[in-house]
Amino acid sequence: MLVIVSGSCFKRDTEQPVAAENETVITIHLDDKKQTIRNFGASDAWACNFIGVWPDEQRNQVADWLFSTAVDEEGKPKGIGLSLWRFNIGAGSAAQDNIADEWRRTEGFLKDDLTYDWNKQAGQQWFLDAAKTRGVDQFVGFTNSPPVQLTKNKKAFSSDGQQANIAKEKYDAFAVFLATVARHFQEKGIVLNYLSPFNEPQWDWTNGSQEGTPYTNQEMFDITRKLDSIISKENLPTKIQVAEAGSMVYLYGTSGKPTRSNQIEDFFSQGSTRFLGGFNSVDKMISGHSYFTSAPVKDMISVRQLVNQKIKSVSVPLEFWQSEYCILGDQEEVPGPGKDTGMVPALYVARLIHHDLTVANASAWHWWTSLSVYDYKDGLVYADKNKTTGKVEDTKLLWAFGNFSRFIRPGAQRVEVTSAKVNINNPVGLMASSYVNAANNEVVTVIINYSNIDETLRLDMPTGTAGASQLFITSGKAGEDLKPLNKIDGTEAFQVPKTSIVTLVTKLL
Template sequence: MTTVRIDATQPRQTIANFAASDAWACQFVGTWPAAKKEAIADLLFSTEATANGQPKGIGLSMWRFNFGAGSVEQGEASGIKDEWRRAESFLTPAGTYDWTRLAGQRWFLEAARRRGVRQFLGFLNSPPVSLTRNGKAYATAKQPNLAPDRYAALGDYCARIIEGLRKSTGITFDYISPVNEPQWDWSDGGQEGTPFSNEEIAGLTKAVSTSLVARKLPTQILVAEAGKLDYLFTTADKPGRGDQLGAFFTDAAVPTYLGGTPRVARIIAGHSYFTTSPHALAVATRQQLASRVATVPQLTYWQSEYCILGDNAGEINGSPRELGMAPALYLARVIHHDLTVANATAWQWWLALSPYNYKDGLVYVDKNKTDGAFYPSKMLWALGNYSRFVRPGAVRLAVEPAVAAAGTSTLLVSAYRSANGQQLITVVVNEATTPVALQLELAGRRLGASQPYTTSATTDLQPGPPVPAGQVLHLAPRSITTLVSELR
C-alpha cells in the first residue's frame, strides 16, 4: 500500500484556470447542426452531471478565442495551404469592422458563457494582413511581419475587437495575448504567425496598453507565450528572443521592461513543448523556471499552450491520432509537472477540436465544413480530471511524496483546497499496469469521505462508490483518479 501525506498548512499557488483554444476548427464546427455542436460544447464546458453523478463535460474555466489575421479572405493567395488553418478577421479589406464574421467561433464563445465559463482570452497568431509588412499572415522573409510604425495601429485593432465583442456578445475579454511563440520564424505558410524580438514585443505591448487605457477597457495583456519554457529564463539559441523573464519583468532599468506598464498582467506565459521528456529534463527545466519566477514579486507563471508534439525522447510521438489512454497518461504527467514543479497557476491546451491525424485535440472532428462526426479522446477526460474539479481560486497544497513508488511505475499525486475551503481535491495518476492501493493522510485539517472519479480505458470521469475517511482506495491500472473529499 502507498500512503500519501497532504499538508493543509503548506499552501502553494492559487489556480486561475484551465483552458483550451478555438483555433482552428471551431470556425467550421460552430456552424454544424445544432445538436452536434451543443454536444461538443457540453463536453468542453459543462460542469453539470447526470442523475448518477456522471460529469457531462470537463468544465473548462477559460476559453481562448483566436483573433484571426484575415487569411481566409485571401484564399489560396494567402499562401497558407490548409484552409482549416486560415483564419477570418473582423477587420475587412475596406478597413471597417464586421461583427457578423467569425460566426462559428462566436457560437462557441457564447456557448462557453452559457455553460458557466467566466474567463476569456483573445490571442493573435499574426497581426491582421492589412498591417503586416508583406500583406500576408505569415512571415515570408523570416523577419517580424509588423513594422514599428504600425504598433499603434495594432493596439487600436486589439482594443477595437475587444470593444466590439463586448457590445455584440456582452463578453468582456479578461486577457489579450498579442504575440504567439515569437522565437519561431513562421515562414513556411503552415499557419498564421510571425517572429518578434523582445524589443519589438515590448514596443507593441506598450502600444496595446495605450489603446486599452484610452478606451477604458479593463482587459489585461498576457506576455509572451514563449515557444518553449527555456526561452522564459535563458537566452538559449535565440539571442534577443530569449530570457523573457529578464527582458520584461526583472530589471526596471532595461528598455524592454513591462512590469510598470498599465494593463500588463503580472504573468509570464510559456508553452511546454519540447521540454516534457525525459523525466529528468522535464523536472529540471520546471525547477529552473519556478526558481526564476519566485525572484520577481507578485509574478505568476501560466502554461498557456500544449499538445503532444514531436517524439518526446522516444516516449510518445505526436503522430498519429490516438484516442486511448497512452496519450492521456502522458498528458496527465505533463500537467502534474507543470503544476507541482513549475508552480503554474493556469494550464491551457492547444486545439479544443482537431480534424488532424495528430495528438493535438481534445475532441476530434471530421474535416467537413458543414457537418460530420465527433470523437472525444481520453486526453479530454484526462484534462477533465483536473479542470472539472480544480476550479479557479483553488490552492495547491504540499504533498509528500508527489511522485510515489507503485510497483514498477509511479504514482503522481497533487492536492488542492477548494476556493471555499470546504473540499480537498486530490488527483492521482497511476501509470502502473496493475492496481494500486492508496491511503491519504491529511495534516492540519480532518479529512471526510471522498468521492472518486476515474478515467481509464473503460471509464470517462466515472464516479465510483464513496470512500469513507481513512479507508484504502484501490486505483485501477493505467488510470487517472480525482478524489473530491470533505474537509472538516
C-alpha cells in the same frame, strides 16, 4: 476497510482487510500552501470556425464535453468544465490562398478599408457564446499574426523570419484593432479578460503552414506599450499577457536566439530597459508553452525547475501560465503523428500537467486545439473534416484533462503532498497533487498511476479532518471517463488501478 476501485465495479471488501504495510499513505499538508490556480483552458483554433456552424446536435455535444459542469442522473460529469476559453482573433488569411490548408486559416474582423465586419468568425463566435452560456467566465483573445491589412507583406506569415511582420508605423493601428475587438465583445456581454498579442515569437513562421510572425523582445515591448496606453485610456477591463514563448527554455535562457529569449528577466526585472511590470494593463504573469520539453523525463523536470527558479529571482511577484500544449513531433515519448483516442496519450499528458503544476508551479494550464480534424494527437475532441456536418468523437485525453479542469476550480490553492513510503512525484509510477477549493470547503486530490501495478492508498490530513470523499476514475476501459464511484470516508483505503487516474473530492469537516 478497503474500498476497491476496479475496472468495472466498486465494492467494499470487508472479508479481506488490507494490512497497513500494503498501503501507501498520502499526506496532505493543508497548511503548506503553494500557488493559486486561475483556470484550465483550451483554444478554438482552428476547426471551431467550421464545427461552430454545424447542426445543433453535434456542436452542442462538443460544447458540453468542453464546458459543461453538469452531471447526468448517475452523477457522471457531462463535460470537463473548462474555466477559460481562448478565442483566436484571426488575421484574415481565409480571404487568401497562400496557406495551403484552409482549415488552418482564419477569417478576420478587419476589412481592407479598415472598417469591421463582426459577422466574420461566426463558428468561433458560436463557441464563445456556448462557453459563456455553460458558465465559463474567463476568456483570452489571442493573435498569431496582426491582420493582413497591417502586415509588411500583406500575408499572415513572415517573409524574412527575423523581425515582426508589421512595421513600426503600424503598431498603433494593431493596438487599436485589438482594443476595438475587446470593446466589441464587452458590449456583447463577453469580457475578454486578457489579450495575448504574440504567439511563439521565437519561431520564424516563414513556411506558410499557418498564421504566425516572429517578434524580438524589443518589438513586443513597443507594441505592448502602445496597447497598454489604449486600454488604460479607454478603461477596458482587459489585461495584456506575454510572452507565449514557443518553448519554456526561452523564458530563462537564450538558446541561440538572444533577441527573443530570457523573457522573464527581460520583461519583469526592474533593471531591464524592457521592463513591463510598471504598465497598468500588463498582467503580472508570464506564459510559455510546454512543447519540446516534455521528454525525456529528466529534461521535463529540470526545465520546470529552472522556470520556477527564474520567476522567483525577479522583483515583481509573477505567476507562470502554461498556455499551450499538444503532443507534437517525433521527439515525444508518445509521438504526435497518428490519432489515438485511448489512454496512452491521456496518461502522457496527465503526467505533464502534474509536473507543470507541481514543479513549474503553473497557475494555469491550457491545451492547444480543442477540436482536431487530423490524424494527429492534437485534439481533445475529433471531428470529420467537413464544413457542414459530420461525426464528433471524445477521447480519453479529454477526460484525463478533466480530472484537473472539472474539479480544481478557479481560486483553488495547491497544497503540499508527501508520502513517507514512496515518491509520489514518480513520472513512471504514482503522481499525486492536492488543491483546496475554499469556496466549497473541499480538497481535490488527483492521483495518476502511470505504472502497471495496482496501488492501495489512504489519505492523511494532519492539520485537518477529512469527511466523505467522492471518487472519479478515468481509465482505458469503456465508460470510465470521470466515472463516479461510491463515496468513502476520510480514513478508508482505496485502490488506484494500473494506468488510470483517480480523483478524490474530499469534504473538510
